[in-house]
Each structure stands twice: as C-alpha cells, then as structure tokens.
Amino acid sequence: MKAYVMAAVLLLTTAAPAPSAIPAPSVAAAPSAAPAPFAPASFALAAVSPSRAGTPAPAGWHWPLAPRPAVLRPFDPPDKPWLSGHRGVDLGSASDGGPVTAPEAGTISFVGVVVDRPVITIDHGNGLRSSFEPVRSKLKKGASVAKGAVVGTLLAGHCGRSPCVHWGVRRGGEYLNPLSFILDLRPSVLLPLKGSGPS
Template sequence: MKPPVLLAAVLLLPASVASAAAPLSHGPQPAGFEIPTAAGGMGAAVEVGAAVEVGAAAEIRAAEVEPVAAEPSWQWPLTPRPQVLRDFDPPSKPWLSGHRGVDLEAVSDGVQVTSPAAGTVSFVGVVVDRPVITIDHGNGLRSSFEPVESTLAAGSPVAAGQAIGTIVAGHCPASSCVHWGVRRGDDYVNPLQFVMDLRPSILLPLTP
C-alpha cells in the first residue's frame, strides 16, 4: 500500500479506535503515573488511588487506638492517702459481673469523703440497699461514691476537696472502705488514672 493510501486509511478509522491508540494527554507525566486512556486502561492511576486508600485506612486505625490514661489532676477522696483494697477490673461485656471502680480503705466508718474535683451533685439517694452520691465534673466525667451518706442535694456545687458525705459500714467485709467509680459518658474508666500517673513510661536517650 502506498503512503498516501495508508494515510487515508488512518484518517477513515472510527474515532473510538483512533483514540484508544493514544493517551488523552500528550504532555509529560509524573514518574509512576499514567493518564487513563479512552480504552479504559487506568495504568498507574489505580496504584495511586490504592495508596490514598491505604493512607486513609491507616489514619482510621490510628484514631481507633484506645487513648492512654489521663494526666492526674484530681485529689484523693480520702485523707490520708488511702490504700487500694480492690483494683479496677471491668467486665469484658457490659452485662457481665466485674469491678467497675476501686475500693479505697478508710481509717474507720464515719470518716469524710471529699470531692476529687470541682463539680455539681447530680444524685443523692439509695441504690438497692446502700447510700450513693454522684458528682458531675463536666466533660462527661462523673464520680460515684458508696456507701456514703450525704446531706447535700442534687444541684449543689462542690469544690475540689470539699466534704460531700461520710462512709457507712457495709461494703468491705474486713475493713472500712468506700467504693469509687468514675464514668466517662456511659463507660466506666479507672478512677486511679485521675490521681496517679498511669501513663506508660518513655525511655529517653542518655545525655552526656
């Protein structure tokens, strides 16, 4: 076939066939990237999209990591600093049994319990068979103490260190104690993280 005839044959090809033979853009492209063609080839563009998806998934996984313990900024609710008789041991499922707070040893029954942080009394009353007082500290945090009798009423503001009631017998069989629970929203969290530094230790490099 002579050259003029060949040129005419190319010009008479359907547009879809002609466009499939060449990229949509003729300019220089970044390394590792290929402009999609009309024939449907995505080339390296698929790889770039996959990289974006992987990065987004990594960010989501990082956001789902459970936050570390808070920096301690509250006061102990008993004086002197009490011994922890029973630690925080929440159940694996909300409906299972467990220990959703800590038991703190008191010198004797009748000692005062103080508010670990400023807040507002949100509940005072009897739950099942024991007196309970709950303090709303804001930011979704609430402290509950039992068995504690109080003369305060719901809505009363309290300052950090202010007496909120007295311990009565009945919780710990072998000694006087108070059960302290803390909730963040609807979830129980370890009260000790607010009075002790439970954050993981970080090793720093030695300096000369």
C-alpha cells in the same frame, strides 16, 4: 539486680531500635540499625504519651479520702457491659464514719439509695461523673461542690470488716479507672539519655 538487667536486655534487644535510629514521637519509622548493646547508665525511664497508652493523663484530682488510702481492690472492668467485673476502685479508710471529699469540683447529680447502699454522684463536667458508696450525705441534687469539699460520711459494709469506699468514674456510659485521674498510670519505657548513643 541480675534479673532486672537481663529483663532490660531482653526488652531492648527484641523491641527497641538503636538510640540513633529512634524516630520522633509522632513519626513511625523502622529501625535502620542493629540494636545497641545494653548500657545501664545510658538509659532513663520515660512515660509513654497518653494517646499511646490509652489511659487519661493525670488531671490533678484529689484523693477522696485522707490520709492517702490504700487501694483494696483495683479497677477491673468486664469485657462486655453485661459481665461481672469491678467498675471502680475500693479505697481503704482509717475508719468508718470518716469524711469523703470531692476529688474535683462539680455539681451533685444524685443522692440516694441504689439497691441497699447510699450513693452520691458528682458531675464534674465534660461528661465525667464520680460516684461513691456507701456514703451518707446531706447534700441535695444541684448543689455545687469545690475540689476537696466534704460530700458525705463513709458508712460500713462495702468491704466487710475493712472500712472502705467504692469510687467509680464514668464518661457517658464508659467506666474509667479513677486512679488515672490522680496517678500517672502510663507505662514506662527505657529511652537513651542524650549523648549516650554510639559515636
């Protein structure tokens, strides 16, 4: 608890203006008063707006596996397109052979083998596409799928002995973090509660 309080004090004294000097979200203004002392009961956690965080806001998509899977390997895109990285997430499954479902409605835009793995891709519209591997599917290109509909069966091999599916999301040629369409990944900041500022 002491470490948390010290970290919060450091954060507030170096980065946050006094509660009475915090500008409106759309206006950038310099603080006009010295930072207020830390009062644990006077602050609450809030999320930064999506435009500030640079991450898509949660879009209400569904997990492609059930029950809710563990993230075995996170999104780690390379700095340059030609460098190595992880352009999606690996989600743990209860077993190989389980169903993979559409996280959002769309149209099947690809079903086939890439290198040595079966892949299925769903076009969700607005330039967004989800791809899953290794997934065997009987669906054909052009088929419509509803959110939550089974699109294929998970095969073994991607994560060694741990059954998992690799899920990637792209908007055009840009890879996005698939979890940002399910979870709120925006950073949290301490904001003063109403009426907690100095009188």
